[in-house]
Amino acid sequence: MRALLNSQLLLETIYLIAAMLFILSLKWLSSPASARRGVRAGEVGMLLAVVGTLLHHGIVDYTWIAIALVLGTVIGVPLGFVQMTAVPQRTALSHAFGALCVTLVGTAEFYLRAPAVPKFMMAVLSLEIILGSLTLTGSLMAAGKLQEVLPQRPITYKGQNLVNLSLLGVAIIVAALLVLDPSRMSLFPMIIVIPLIFGVMMIVPIGGADMPTVISLLNSYAGLSAAAMGFVLDSKLLIVAGALDGASGFILSVNMSKAMNRSFTNVLFGAFGQEQTSVAGKAEALDGRRDSSFQ
Numbered sequence: 001m002r003a004l005l006n007s008q009l010l011l012e013t014i015y016l017i018a019a020m021l022f023i024l025s026l027k028w029l030s031s032p033a034s035a036r037r038g039v040r041a042g043e044v045g046m047l048l049a050v051v052g053t054l055l056h057h058g059i060v061d062y063t064w065i066a067i068a069l070v071l072g073t074v075i076g077v078p079l080g081f082v083q084m085t086a087v088p089q090r091t092a093l094s095h096a097f098g099a100l101c102v103t104l105v106g107t108a109e110f111y112l113r114a115p116a117v118p119k120f121m122m123a124v125l126s127l128e129i130i131l132g133s134l135t136l137t138g139s140l141m142a143a144g145k146l147q148e149v150l151p152q153r154p155i156t157y158k159g160q161n162l163v164n165l166s167l168l169g170v171a172i173i174v175a176a177l178l179v180l181d182p183s184r185m186s187l188f189p190m191i192i193v194i195p196l197i198f199g200v201m202m203i204v205p206i207g208g209a210d211m212p213t214v215i216s217l218l219n220s221y222a223g224l225s226a227a228a229m230g231f232v233l234d235s236k237l238l239i240v241a242g243a244l245d246g247a248s249g250f251i252l253s254v255n256m257s258k259a260m261n262r263s264f265t266n267v268l269f270g271a272f273g274q275e276q277t278s279v280a281g282k283a284e285a286l287d288g289r290r291d292s293s294f295q
Contacts, residue, residue, distance in 0.1 A: 007057055014052035015237040021045030022241050026248055049237055092143035092215050095135060095222045102132035102225045103192065109232050115183035122182050124231040126175035130195045131225035134168075137199030139218050145208045152208030160205055167198045213256040220249030 021041045028038030054065065082090050106128040110117065117125070144150035171194040174187050206214055223245025230238030257264045 007055070011052050011055055014048050014055070015235075018045040018048040018052065019237055019240040021048070022244055026244060049241075052237075086147075088212050088215055089143040089146035092139045092146065092211075092218070095215070095218050096139035096143065098222050099132045099135035099139060099225065102128055102222070102229050103136060105229060106132060106232065107188075107192065110188060111185075114185050114188075117182040119179050121232065122179045123175075124228045126178060126191055128225050128228035128232060129191050130171055130175065131221045131228065133192050133195035134199035134202065135218050135221045135225060137196045138203050138221075139199075139215070141200055141203035142211050142215050142218065145203070145206075146211050148208070154205045154207040156205045160201075164198060164201050167194055167201065171195050171198065210260075210262075213253055213260065213262070216249050216256060217253040218249075220246045220253060223247070223249055 022045045025038045025042035025045060028034040028041060030038075054062075059065070079090055079093065106125055110125055110129075113121070141150065145152050171191050174190045174194070178184060178187055178191070203214065223242045225242070227239050227242025227246060230236065230240075230242055254264050
């Protein structure tokens with residue numbers, strides 16, 4: 001019993017140090033002079049988080065964990081060797097992998113616990129799944145547009161925002177029904193599939209030039225989904241790291257929108273393409289007036 005308590009204390013200490021390093025990393029990354037130190041702090045913090053997780057007393061077999069570590073290394077190392085101009089799409093891919101992880105973990109937790117899922121647990125589980133699913137497809141779409149695998153031009157149609165919000169609304173209603181009655185297990189796949197579709201529809205009307213801001217917003221969604229997963233798994237470190245990621249991503253998105261003279265509501269509702277068209281039209285009309293005045 002004493003050995004178990006000592007191991008639990010060691011685990012909590014490791015997680016606390018990792019959380020502190022994540023906070024310091026964000027602070028140091030805010031300045032070019034200390035950015036390199038911030039990167040190192042984040043790396044050490046993540047290493048401690050992984051080591052702490054591997055020391056968890058609930059792990060009885062490391063076979064699949066070892067396989068996952070090898071696969072992650074094989075995939076991750078080549079992704080690090082990219083041109084600086086390709087960093088945004090590589091970042092989007094990282095968000096997609098993280099969102100896939102969150103969605104798979106949330107799905108496994110639901111089917112392990114259902115139908116005896118407490119209301120609060122079902123609420124955060126639904127939030128985790130919805131945010132993870134839409135971040136997965138949204139990030140893949142953003143990476144595809146930046147890499148020019150997909151068309152970069154915005155694709156818009158009348159009533160687009162209404163359709164997108166209706167999709168999200170249906171997912172939220174289904175989640176509410178599951179919170180009230182988790183035994184309706186047949187409804188659960190809907191809170192995975194609908195947000196997956198919403199993630200695609202959210203990125204379609206946004207032009208390639210505006211993808212960095214969108215990727216920052218998706219980073220925020222990924223962080224919030226990770227924080228929700230922290231509540232599901234009873235992991236304080238995940239809650240702290242996810243909250244930091246979500247808040248910093250949101251603030252960065254707002255600042256980038258202001259820097260580009262964009263309305264942040266257009267980011268949320270996927271109307272960049274429409275705004276670009278209207279701004280371009282006004283600019284052309286203004287140029288035409290200037291030309292005519294000179295003549």
